[in-house]
Amino acid sequence: MDCFNSMVAGQDLEVPIINSKHIRYVNLDNAASTPPFKIVLDKINEFSGVYSNVHRGSGLKSYISTNVYQKAREIVASFVGADLNDKAVIFAKNTTEAINRLSNIFCFKDDDVVIASQMEHHSNDLPWRKKAVIKYVNITGNGELDIEHFNNLVNKHKGDLKLVTITGASNVTGYINPIHEIAKITHNAGAKLLVDASQLIPHREINIKSVNDIEHIDFIVFTAHKLYAPFGVGVLIGPRDFFNAAEPDHTGGGTAKIVTLDNVYWGDTPERNEAGTPNVIGAVALATAISFMQRLGMRNIEKHEVKLTQYLINCLKRLKNIKIYGETGDDYYKRLGVVSFNIENMPHGLVAAILSYEYGIGVRSGCFCAHPYVLKLLNIDKIGFEKYKNQVLNRDKSQVPGMVRVSLGLYNTIADIDRLLNALDNIVEGNYFGTYMLNRKDGSYAPKNCDFNECDFFTFGNETVREK
Numbered sequence: 001m002d003c004f005n006s007m008v009a010g011q012d013l014e015v016p017i018i019n020s021k022h023i024r025y026v027n028l029d030n031a032a033s034t035p036p037f038k039i040v041l042d043k044i045n046e047f048s049g050v051y052s053n054v055h056r057g058s059g060l061k062s063y064i065s066t067n068v069y070q071k072a073r074e075i076v077a078s079f080v081g082a083d084l085n086d087k088a089v090i091f092a093k094n095t096t097e098a099i100n101r102l103s104n105i106f107c108f109k110d111d112d113v114v115i116a117s118q119m120e121h122h123s124n125d126l127p128w129r130k131k132a133v134i135k136y137v138n139i140t141g142n143g144e145l146d147i148e149h150f151n152n153l154v155n156k157h158k159g160d161l162k163l164v165t166i167t168g169a170s171n172v173t174g175y176i177n178p179i180h181e182i183a184k185i186t187h188n189a190g191a192k193l194l195v196d197a198s199q200l201i202p203h204r205e206i207n208i209k210s211v212n213d214i215e216h217i218d219f220i221v222f223t224a225h226k227l228y229a230p231f232g233v234g235v236l237i238g239p240r241d242f243f244n245a246a247e248p249d250h251t252g253g254g255t256a257k258i259v260t261l262d263n264v265y266w267g268d269t270p271e272r273n274e275a276g277t278p279n280v281i282g283a284v285a286l287a288t289a290i291s292f293m294q295r296l297g298m299r300n301i302e303k304h305e306v307k308l309t310q311y312l313i314n315c316l317k318r319l320k321n322i323k324i325y326g327e328t329g330d331d332y333y334k335r336l337g338v339v340s341f342n343i344e345n346m347p348h349g350l351v352a353a354i355l356s357y358e359y360g361i362g363v364r365s366g367c368f369c370a371h372p373y374v375l376k377l378l379n380i381d382k383i384g385f386e387k388y389k390n391q392v393l394n395r396d397k398s399q400v401p402g403m404v405r406v407s408l409g410l411y412n413t414i415a416d417i418d419r420l421l422n423a424l425d426n427i428v429e430g431n432y433f434g435t436y437m438l439n440r441k442d443g444s445y446a447p448k449n450c451d452f453n454e455c456d457f458f459t460f461g462n463e464t465v466r467e468k
């Protein structure tokens with residue numbers, strides 16, 4: 001299925017490397033953001049001609065846009081098996097905003113408990129702090145969720161437990177959580193479940209199931225920029241009754257049915273929860289990407305990515321002096337193609353820089369907005385933490401611990417992975433050309449005397465009138 005490659009924008013981009021050659025760029029940073037599908041770009045272009053503000057406009061364009069926006073909600077709902085009779089699809093800016101919105105709307109009493117895990121992205125941890133008493137599920141030595149500890153926490157806090165919030169898959173180790181098993185335990189304790197599906201949804205079929213099923217998911221959030229539609233939309237799905245019973249956290253145009261000088265009658269969700277002019281083009285982009293992925297078949301995408309992941313991990317394991325973090329067993333359906341590692345005695349930032357400047361490969365390095373999880377996987381103790389904490393607070397990130405993360409998308413190929421493996425093979429042997437300088441402030445590395453200019457690839461800010 002290597003043909004997925006031609007469906008994504010920018011796959012023939014050639015970039016310079018420091019021996020002055022040019023080389024095809026390989027993007028292995030899909031857990032951060034994916035490039036757009038070409039079909040999404042085409043659809044946005046086509047839609048632009050009929051785009052107008054939604055809801056109360058009386059022109060044809062406004063009718064079209066209103067209907068298209070509603071249709072986008074239906075497509076998004078169908079992607080996760082949500083029934084729009086009892087679930088609302090609320091568009092936000094991204095996952096982070098969607099979770100913040102939910103945390104603002106949720107009504108907590110003083111002793112109410114939220115259970116999260118130690119593997120959460122900061123976006124599914126920080127919004128819950130100070131809103132409720134937060135308890136974290138431990139992770140096991142190989143980076144998996146400790147289900148026994150989860151059960152213990154649930155039993156201990158039964159009664160006060162309001163919400164469990166868990167990532168569908170880790171953005172560090174690619175480990176997939178058993179969300180339906182978690183749902184059952186959560187519901188048996190009378191609480192609700194939020195799944196942060198940001199990482200999981202581009203790679204696996206998700207069905208949030210009917211509310212009558214004990215394994216259903218109450219709330220789910222995800223983001224379009226990881227789903228081949230990076231145009232500023234995130235999604236929050238949850239029970240209509242829940243949103244209709246709560247005050248909206250953002251108020252303003254579009255949220256109310258009637259407003260007088262001393263009263264306001266809120267509208268129904270989702271409009272109640274989407275203050276201001278919505279991002280209709282972003283919603284069209286996301287719905288187009290989703291329809292396209294449904295046509296490709298999520299099972300086909302999964303199969304292709306599992307094949308790539310298996311190849312990547314098996315080959316990485318054979319390279320010497322490389323430590324891969326998290327579970328690397330044989331069940332590649334239990335994990336995503338998100339793989340974090342370090343090369344012995346080499347700073348993660350230096351490895352990432354060499355991959356970029358000498359091999360044209362884009363990866364990510366650092367702690368991936370999951371500091372507690374990464375520090376735990378790295379076995380950094382309190383003393384080690386204090387040392388680096390003080391440096392960072394003094395604006396010196398030169399010693400920040402971290403990892404190099406490779407993350408696959410559906411369009412990646414075995415050839416992409418071979419490029420990476422060849423590069424790592426050389427780097428492990430100390431074979432690289434550049435003399436790299438460390439920027440202590442941000443911890444990044446760049447080669448001396450490097451004069452790459454982004455204007456060679458993209459000019460911006462001096463637009464001219466197009467000739468007819």
Ligand SMILES: Cc1ncc(COP(=O)(O)O)c(C=O)c1O
Nearest residue numbers: 094095096121123171198199223
């Ligand atoms: C698991 C997870 N949750 C949340 C987020 C935040 O998503 P967004 O940038 O769309 O707010 C990310 C982003 O990488 C993520 O990987």
